[in-house]
Amino acid sequence: MSEVAVSPSAKAEKLDAADELAALCSEFVLDDVVYLDGNSLGALPVGVPGRVDDVVRHQWGELRIRSWEESGWWTAPERVGDRIAPLVGAAPGQIVVGDSTSVNVFKALVGAVRLAGGGGGGGGGGRDEILVDATTFPTDGYIAGSAARLTGCELRPVAPAEVPGAVGPRTAAVLLNHVDYRTGRLHDLPSLTSAIHAAGALSVWDLCHSAGALPVGLDEHGVDLAVGCTYKYLNGGPGSPAYLYVRSDLQERFDSPLPGWNSHADPFGMSPSYAPAPGALRGRVGTPDILSMLALEAALEVWEGVSIDSVRRKSLALTDFFLECVSAYVPEGRVESLTPAAHAERGSQVALRCADAGSVMKRLIERGVVGDFRHPDVLRFGFTPLYVGFGDVERAARVLGETLG
Numbered sequence: 001m002s003e004v005a006v007s008p009s010a011k012a013e014k015l016d017a018a019d020e021l022a023a024l025c026s027e028f029v030l031d032d033v034v035y036l037d038g039n040s041l042g043a044l045p046v047g048v049p050g051r052v053d054d055v056v057r058h059q060w061g062e063l064r065i066r067s068w069e070e071s072g073w074w075t076a077p078e079r080v081g082d083r084i085a086p087l088v089g090a091a092p093g094q095i096v097v098g099d100s101t102s103v104n105v106f107k108a109l110v111g112a113v114r115l116a117g118g119g120g121g122g123g124g125g126g127r128d129e130i131l132v133d134a135t136t137f138p139t140d141g142y143i144a145g146s147a148a149r150l151t152g153c154e155l156r157p158v159a160p161a162e163v164p165g166a167v168g169p170r171t172a173a174v175l176l177n178h179v180d181y182r183t184g185r186l187h188d189l190p191s192l193t194s195a196i197h198a199a200g201a202l203s204v205w206d207l208c209h210s211a212g213a214l215p216v217g218l219d220e221h222g223v224d225l226a227v228g229c230t231y232k233y234l235n236g237g238p239g240s241p242a243y244l245y246v247r248s249d250l251q252e253r254f255d256s257p258l259p260g261w262n263s264h265a266d267p268f269g270m271s272p273s274y275a276p277a278p279g280a281l282r283g284r285v286g287t288p289d290i291l292s293m294l295a296l297e298a299a300l301e302v303w304e305g306v307s308i309d310s311v312r313r314k315s316l317a318l319t320d321f322f323l324e325c326v327s328a329y330v331p332e333g334r335v336e337s338l339t340p341a342a343h344a345e346r347g348s349q350v351a352l353r354c355a356d357a358g359s360v361m362k363r364l365i366e367r368g369v370v371g372d373f374r375h376p377d378v379l380r381f382g383f384t385p386l387y388v389g390f391g392d393v394e395r396a397a398r399v400l401g402e403t404l405g
């Protein structure tokens with residue numbers, strides 16, 4: 001056990017006392033468990049059950065079909081998209097909510113190849129290649145493979161850092177993760193996006209592990225298309241709908257591979273031929289999942305008045321403190337951090353490589369410290385700045401140290 005000047009528990013107390021976001025934890029349903037799995041499923045915001053009850057009993061139970069208009073059900077995908085927009089640095093009118101992340105990866109990637117005029121059957125230009133993050137969350141890789149087959153492109157897996165050297169005149173689109181789901185590594189979105197643009201290709205970013213945890217700056221950095229889930233740091237609930245961002249100047253040419261009646265310019269005209277609606281709602285497909293969508297809308301209310309910069313400051317302080325406590329409590333050599341030490345390369349989670357990680361995580365959970373296990377040997381701890389405190393961090397590292405001791 002290494003020496004630290006102040007004991008970790010005393011330091012935790014000081015950090016908690018100075019935490020400008022500390023009061024926000026009362027906005028969530030929590031117990032005495034240390035919950036470090038918000039990078040998988042965010043905790044329940046206290047306002048959600050009442051809202052869902054109203055949506056079910058009043059909007060559905062009493063107003064029934066009138067709610068499509070009177071309760072704003074029909075416009076919910078764009079309205080909720082506009083609530084997410086400031087959290088990812090997007091002006092209104094560019095995000096639509098609905099479907100899963102996987103489905104939105106498909107829309108975005110095929111849409112990007114079409115925007116690039118690429119693909120075997122596309123508008124020429126010789127762009128017949130899609131680059132995909134070689135370390136990606138599996139669903140993105142599977143879908144990129146299918147998108148490549150459908151568009152007549154070749155799929156080339158490339159490590160994100162290698163993208164500037166790999167992207168070229170053949171590349172139509174590049175699909176990258178902002179934060180790696182396994183290691184917690186944050187990729188350099190501004191410089192990778194500009195390298196992709198310099199080669200004339202389009203960028204598609206998966207924001208699942210960054211939205212709600214750190215600033216993304218979609219508009220500022222000129223990202224073309226992006227997708228993300230809402231059940232992690234946005235706390236929308238299990239299976240809450242994902243979102244699709246299409247930069248405003250690309251929307252008019254965005255040709256969705258899933259044109260449904262909800263994205264038709266005149267959805268109730270019931271025309272046999274398709275004419276896309278203007279704007280972000282071109283990314284819609286079919287009838288939105290209203291119960292999940294409105295649970296998410298209620299969950300997003302906790303962000304009122306919260307700046308994403310203060311969230312990032314706290315996130316880095318939490319992960320720094322966790323790493324410090326791990327080196328104080330965990331016997332030397334038992335774990336190895338896969339998460340970069342440099343702030344510029346770190347998301348909001350810490351991944352520790354550990355022998356027998358699956359059973360170690362089981363024992364942690366039995367002792368009230370909930371993280372998760374990723375095959376084959378990774379303990380993953382997610383730090384949601386809205387409800388995780390420094391005392392939680394100290395306790396998690398202490399219990400980990402005792403478990404491995």
Ligand SMILES: Cc1ncc(COP(=O)(O)O)c(C=O)c1O
Nearest residue numbers: 100101102137139181206208229
């Ligand atoms: C980076 C990333 N992309 C996509 C997904 C999953 O997408 P879906 O919402 O379709 O299940 C996850 C789920 O954890 C993820 O971490």
